[in-house]
Amino acid sequence: xxxxxxxxxxxxxxxxxxxxxxxxxxxxxxxxxxxxxxxxxxxxxxxxxxxxxxxxxxxxxxxxxxxxxxxxxxxxxxxxxxxxxxxxxxxxxxxxxxxxxxxxxxxxxxxxxxxxxxxxxxxxxxxxxxxxxxxxxxxxxxxxxxxxxxxxxxxxxxxxxxxxxxxxxxxxxxxxxxxxxxxxxxxxxxxxxxxxxxxxxxxxxxxxxxxxxxxxxxxxxxxxxxxxxxxxxxxxxxxxxxxxxxxxxxxxxxxxxxxxxxxxxxxxxxxxxxxxxxxxxxxxxxxxxxxxxxxxxxxxxxxxxxxxxxxxxxxxxxxxxxxxxxxxxxxxxxxxxxxxxxxxxxxxxxxxxxxxxxxxxxxxxxxxxxxxxxxxxxxxxxxxxxxxxxxxxxxxxxxxxxxxxxxxxxx
Ligand code: ADP
Numbered sequence: 001x002x003x004x005x006x007x008x009x010x011x012x013x014x015x016x017x018x019x020x021x022x023x024x025x026x027x028x029x030x031x032x033x034x035x036x037x038x039x040x041x042x043x044x045x046x047x048x049x050x051x052x053x054x055x056x057x058x059x060x061x062x063x064x065x066x067x068x069x070x071x072x073x074x075x076x077x078x079x080x081x082x083x084x085x086x087x088x089x090x091x092x093x094x095x096x097x098x099x100x101x102x103x104x105x106x107x108x109x110x111x112x113x114x115x116x117x118x119x120x121x122x123x124x125x126x127x128x129x130x131x132x133x134x135x136x137x138x139x140x141x142x143x144x145x146x147x148x149x150x151x152x153x154x155x156x157x158x159x160x161x162x163x164x165x166x167x168x169x170x171x172x173x174x175x176x177x178x179x180x181x182x183x184x185x186x187x188x189x190x191x192x193x194x195x196x197x198x199x200x201x202x203x204x205x206x207x208x209x210x211x212x213x214x215x216x217x218x219x220x221x222x223x224x225x226x227x228x229x230x231x232x233x234x235x236x237x238x239x240x241x242x243x244x245x246x247x248x249x250x251x252x253x254x255x256x257x258x259x260x261x262x263x264x265x266x267x268x269x270x271x272x273x274x275x276x277x278x279x280x281x282x283x284x285x286x287x288x289x290x291x292x293x294x295x296x297x298x299x300x301x302x303x304x305x306x307x308x309x310x311x312x313x314x315x316x317x318x319x320x321x322x323x324x325x326x327x328x329x330x331x332x333x334x335x336x337x338x339x340x341x342x343x344x345x346x347x348x349x350x351x352x353x354x355x356x357x358x359x360x361x362x363x364x365x366x367x368x369x370x371x372x373x374x375x376x377x378x379x380x381x382x383x384x385x386x387x388x389x390x391x392x393x394x395x396x397x398x399x400x401x402x403x404x405x406x407x408x409x410x411x
Pocket of ligand 1: 222223224225252294295296297342343344347348
């Protein structure tokens with residue numbers, strides 16, 4: 001790696017999509033605390049279909065978004081198309097300034113507790129985890145193989161969604177089921193969204209003017225998928241997602257916590273197959289199952305028009321959220337901050353207000369006028385007198401992946 005290699009390409013491969021960002025990690029012109037500056041961002045959608053689409057925005061030059069439509073057969077073709085877009089801005093993947101590629105990998109099991117430079121053995125291990133992450137790891141593996149074929153000489157780093165949660169004690173990570181069965185099938189609570197929980201908990205400490213080691217934070221990552229975590233002194237001690245992202249909070253399309261016996265009941269009484277139940281609980285439940293919409297903006301609009309189904313869906317969503325805030329307050333003993341993040345957490349003031357309402361005994365309150373402010377910056381929304389800070393902290397998983405990748409390859 002050359003001395004002026006300061007760029008990191010972050011790749012997030014889904015089954016039919018490829019999201020990417022190119023960041024310069026040592027840019028003096030950075031407007032970011034971390035010294036990082038985003039040079040380009042983009043997305044390839046509907047890979048493998050006739051209607052694929054690539055949207056590329058060269059942020060470094062302030063250029064407009066360029067969209068290309070037309071069939072992109074597979075991830076290899078997608079990454080080639082991305083490389084061409086980057087090259088057109090003078091940011092080609094063959095540039096000596098590119099230090100590494102950082103890959104988001106959803107499931108790292110128990111083996112990967114830190115970001116890891118990828119070699120064949122690491123790839124094999126990520127493949128071995130496919131049975132516990134059948135929807136995510138295969139796409140991540142394709143992304144890694146494609147990028148390695150394109151730049152075999154370049155360090156490539158896997159940053160795992162599960163890694164931040166590997167500090168959970170056994171008391172939080174184990175399900176109370178037969179130990180031999182659990183161990184034989186690697187059934188335990190892994191947790192997800194770890195990159196976001198890590199970033200937001202650290203950023204929250206910074207907002208309070210403290211070191212991460214000095215504070216206990218409850219992070220509420222509320223996107224279409226949603227999870228809560230309890231972070232003590234910078235280390236995760238509990239999180240709401242489990243073996244898979246299905247457990248925990250009510251989400252856009254997932255049920256979150258449910259009596260496992262519901263699944264036997266659906267099989268025995270409704271004659272549903274495992275795949276049908278999987279689809280019901282992961283894709284047709286949560287907000288969309290309750291009211292037909294999974295977008296919080298639409299749900300709020302319907303509530304304003306007096307729609308009762310939307311109101312009930314909102315109440316169920318908030319009730320679960322409140323239960324987790326209470327539970328994690330008990331787990332942590334002392335809470336310094338509650339941080340809301342991701343699409344709903346960053347934007348939906350009514351969700352934040354409703355989740356914290358009535359928690360004055362726990363030292364938590366929301367100031368209505370602070371909560372109404374719209375901003376992309378981390379900010380406090382609790383009144384001066386509140387014992388616990390309530391914050392809105394925009395997440396930045398790509399920056400976190402880039403930082404972890406860059407730190408590893410320059411260490
Ligand atoms: P993902 O889990 O797909 O990464 P995001 O974190 O982008 O999701 O969150 C997407 C969700 O955020 C949407 O489904 C919507 O419910 C919610 N959302 C986005 N913008 C707003 C807004 N302005 N007000 C309320 N909710 C919003």
